[in-house]
Amino acid sequence: GAGVSQSPRYKVAKRGQDVALRCDPISGHVSLFWYQQALGQGPEFLTYFQNEAQLDKSGLPSDRFFAERPEGSVSTLKIQRTQQEDSAVYLCASSSVDPTFNYGYTFGSGTRLTVV
């Protein structure tokens, strides 16, 4: 597609419930990132994929967070046993490694997760 697409746009989960957030990057983009943005804060890095390989997951806050990108395109961020502190906007970004591509990272509109 023309941009990075994320779904759902909004998600309300009861504490303890598992959730799955989807990211559809720009076609052909090799790199994919997940960020977490708490209310009133800047986005914080969670994890990075290059194609299907998860090269950096150092930002995942706990082992309840898991991300995958099995075919090197669509990615899913899964949060198990959600807690109130997981409430945030989850942003996905993709990027080409082509140095002639000047936009750098393209972000989706995010999924706003509210845990009640």
Place this chain on the structure above:
Amino acid sequence: AQKVTQAQTEISVVEKEDVTLDCVYETRDTTYYLFWYKQPPSGELVFLIRRNSFDEQNEISGRYSWNFQKSTSSFNFTITASQVVDSAVYFCALSEAPYGNNRLAFGKGNQVVVIP
């Protein structure tokens, strides 16, 4: 470790006034990249500019201008003759690589409110 500081949290200006957003960064790398993004209420991060550490030329794009001062580790952003559509949160960010190979470290953002 990389760090980005945006000291002003909320800035209100009357339409047609100029507004300058300060960004100070820390990095041990000699090669790095600086970005500004705009986040309107819709939530998507909109790319505004990318600047590499070897290019200290200031840049102007329409009503937007950027002042990169390597000596003071600052990358400030000015909106000239502000308009209501400029109301948004603006983020400064730092990366060791411009395209897809490294995470972005964001500041906390500046909320700009343009009063008609």
